[in-house]
Amino acid sequence: MAKRTAIIDIGSNSARLVIFERTSRFGFHLISEQKSKVRIGEGAYAKGGNLQPIGIERAYLALESFIQTTKKYRVHKILCVATSALRDAPNGPQFVQWVRKNLHLSIKIIDGNEEARLGAIAANNLLPLTDAITIDIGGGSSDMALIHRGEIVETCSLNLGTVRIKELFFDRKAPIEEARSYIKEELKRLPDSFKSPIAVGIGGTARSLSKGIMKRNAYPLDKLHAFQYTLEDEIDYLTAITLSSAKGLKKFDLKQERFDTIREGTLIFLEILKQIHAKELITSGVGVREGLFLKDLLRHNKLQFPKGLNPSIRSILDRFDNLTAKDSSASHRIKVASGLYEICHQAFSLPMRYHDNLNAALKLSNIGKTLTIYKSRQHAFYIAMQELDFSFSHEEILLISLLLRSSVNSLLKKSLYQAYKPLLPKKEPMKCLSFIYNLT
Numbered sequence: 119m120a121k122r123t124a125i126i127d128i129g130s131n132s133a134r135l136v137i138f139e140r141t142s143r144f145g146f147h148l149i150s151e152q153k154s155k156v157r158i159g160e161g162a163y164a165k166g167g168n169l170q171p172i173g174i175e176r177a178y179l180a181l182e183s184f185i186q187t188t189k190k191y192r193v194h195k196i197l198c199v200a201t202s203a204l205r206d207a208p209n210g211p212q213f214v215q216w217v218r219k220n221l222h223l224s225i226k227i228i229d230g231n232e233e234a235r236l237g238a239i240a241a242n243n244l245l246p247l248t249d250a251i252t253i254d255i256g257g258g259s260s261d262m263a264l265i266h267r268g269e270i271v272e273t274c275s276l277n278l279g280t281v282r283i284k285e286l287f288f289d290r291k292a293p294i295e296e297a298r299s300y301i302k303e304e305l306k307r308l309p310d311s312f313k314s315p316i317a318v319g320i321g322g323t324a325r326s327l328s329k330g331i332m333k334r335n336a337y338p339l340d341k342l343h344a345f346q347y348t349l350e351d352e353i354d355y356l357t358a359i360t361l362s363s364a365k366g367l368k369k370f371d372l373k374q375e376r377f378d379t380i381r382e383g384t385l386i387f388l389e390i391l392k393q394i395h396a397k398e399l400i401t402s403g404v405g406v407r408e409g410l411f412l413k414d415l416l417r418h419n420k421l422q423f424p425k426g427l428n429p430s431i432r433s434i435l436d437r438f439d440n441l442t443a444k445d446s447s448a449s450h451r452i453k454v455a456s457g458l459y460e461i462c463h464q465a466f467s468l469p470m471r472y473h474d475n476l477n478a479a480l481k482l483s484n485i486g487k488t489l490t491i492y493k494s495r496q497h498a499f500y501i502a503m504q505e506l507d508f509s510f511s512h513e514e515i516l517l518i519s520l521l522l523r524s525s526v527n528s529l530l531k532k533s534l535y536q537a538y539k540p541l542l543p544k545k546e547p548m549k550c551l552s553f554i555y556n557l558t
Contacts, residue, residue, distance in 0.1 A: 120194035122149070123414065125407040126184055128225065130159035130203035130257020130281045131322065131379065133177060135184040136407050137191050141436035144427055146415070147505075150191055154180035155375070159203035159257055163285045169207045178217065185221055197410055199236075200227045202258025202279055230261050230275020236409030237320045237402075238263030238270045239421055243412055244404050244429070244508040245344055251312055251394050254320035254405060255383050257281035260390065264312055268422070272311060276304050278386050280323060280379035288382055294360065297382070301389045308393060317396035320405040323383030326376045327356065328401040333371040338538050339512050343403030346511070349391060360385045403507070430508040431481060438485035438501055451480050455558040462550050472543065472551055475514050479521035479555055486522070499523035499534075513541045517551070524552040 124137045137150040158173040188196055204210040205227045214225045228236075237254045241247070242265055252263045258279035264272040278301055287297035319328065328345050331337075331352055337345070359370055360381055367377045391399075416422060423429060455476060462468040486498030502519040510518070516538050523531055529552035535542060542548060 122191060122193045122195075123411060124184075124188045124191075124193040124196045125410050126181070126196065126198040126223075127407045127410075128156070128158065128177060128181075128198070128200040128204065130201070130279060131155065131157060133158070133180045133184070134407060135187060136411075137188070137193060138411050140415075141433050144415070144423055144429060145432040145436040146411075146429065147433045147437070150187060152184060152187055154183070156180050157257075157281070159207075159281050161285075162203065162207060163282055166208065167206045168209050169203070169213060173203075174213060177213070178220075181217060181221055181223060185223060195414075196223065197414065198223055198225045199406065199410060200225050201233050201406070202230070202256055203281075205229060206258055230259050231273040233259070233406055234261035234263045234273040234275055235270060236406045236413065237261060238265060238273070238409070239412050239416075240404040240406075240409035241265070241318045241320065241402050242268060242270060243416070243421075243423055244408065245318065245400060245402060246509055246511050246514070247316065247318065247400065249314060250316040250318050250400065251314040251396070252318040252320055252402070253324070253387065253390055255280060255323045255386050255390075256321060257379070260386055262308070262312065262390070264314070270421075272309065274308055274312065276307060278304050278390075280383040280386070283382040283386065284379055294385070297385060298389065301386055305389060305393050312393075313395050315395065315397045316400065317391055317394060317398070318400045318402050319387070320402045322376065323380065323387055324399075324401060325403070326372055326380055327359075327384060327387070328399075329373070330371040331355065338540060339516065341507075341512060341515070342401055343507055344511055344515075345401040347399050349397055349399060353388075356384055356388055360388065428478070428509050430506050430510070431478060434482060434485055434501065434505050438488040439482070441484070441487055448481060451483075451558045452477050455480055455554055458554045458557065462554065466546070466550055468547055468550050469543075472517065472547065475517045476521065476551055476555060478514075479518045480558060482518070482522060483555075495523050495525060516541050517543065517548075520548070521552060521555045524556060526556045529553055529556065 122137060122139050127134050133154050133156045135152040138146045139149045140146045156176040158177040160173045161170040162168060217223050217225055238252045241252050248268050250265050254261045256279050260276045260278040262274045263270055283297055325342060328342060331347055372380055459473055463470060485501050486494035489497045499519050499522050502522050506515045520534060529549045
């Protein structure tokens with residue numbers, strides 16, 4: 119596989135470019151990201167689905183800029199997909215041909231089920247879950263996948279998108295019940311098997327809502343991917359957004375750039391959540407782009423990382439643990455720590471659920487020295503907080519990071535513990551874990 123791979127995703131609302139660099143067979147990290155709000159589907163639904171000149175021009179200029187970025191980063195492979203706006207447009211193929219001729223970029227138009235599958239591949243590999251329904255609300259469609267026991271078992275694409283609902287109902291100031299009835303009618307196409315207490319929100323609508331919830335609740339960790347909340351706790355907030363006027367959206371702690379479609383997206387989101395009986399929401403910072411990259415990376419591994427391999431840990435070790443020759447000391451430390459953990463479990467009732475997190479911290483114990491041997495624990499804490507993105511909950515990320523920050527003289531850094539206290543174990547288990555980590 120290529121050392122550097124660029125992924126371009128052309129949606130109804132935005133076009134995005136991401137560039138991933140591989141660090142080893144299964145290690146990778148993001149080195150560049152670019153977004154352009156092209157609204158390629160603007161005005162299309164009122165014109166028989168045909169792309170209009172203003173959207174076409176914005177999309178072309180964005181792609182031209184993306185190509186320049188890939189050249190600057192010396193990208194070896196470019197994968198480009200387009201979703202709802204282009205697949206619904208009668209003149210979509212002409213746009214694809216024009217781009218191929220002028221920019222030498224091949225665009226693959228994917229259907230809604232493939233879009234759902236790509237989002238699910240990303241969520242299944244990069245979030246801590248085994249059973250869930252992924253929901254990706256785009257400008258023209260909502261694409262969903264059912265994940266059961268870590269396998270993607272079914273997908274479904276619905277003609278429910280933010281731009282579609284905006285132009286059909288909100289722009290002409292139709293009663294909200296008309297939009298809700300339209301959404302409910304389309305939801306009848308969703309298979310009965312799509313029921314799960316856990317839903318994964320993918321895409322701009324879900325991310326914007328989660329950012330608003332985090333800000334309103336003064337959430338202590340500034341990390342969106344894997345943020346979780348309970349629908350019951352936030353149902354009033356979400357409902358109020360759907361009923362708000364455009365000017366009234368300022369009071370909901372939402373970014374202004376999302377104002378034009380957030381009411382429509384939230385309405386779709388709420389109706390889907392009710393339909394699938396969801397109670398818990400997990401926010402995904404990854405989606406179609408990461409899914410397309412992983413489909414390429416894991417094509418010989420049944421689209422899953424090997425059991426026991428965490429892509430974040432692998433990438434961190436590849437980049438930040440290369441000062442000394444690899445030896446057997448790491449595995450020996452983990453073995454010793456396991457023995458100590460068992461003793462603490464028996465003597466002090468230390469819960470077993472933290473065992474894997476302790477092992478992760480031990481694997482990463484040398485990463486801070488790559489920057490400088492001085493204050494290496496602070497560096498390790500910072501690296502872990504920034505780079506431990508995938509397949510960990512926020513609670514796990516914080517626990518691992520604080521273990522890396524601890525020392526023999528300071529088992530528990532009080533200021534950090536207080537800052538993140540709602541997401542951390544109680545003091546006694548935390549001190550016990552820090553003791554095992556530092557002794558080992």
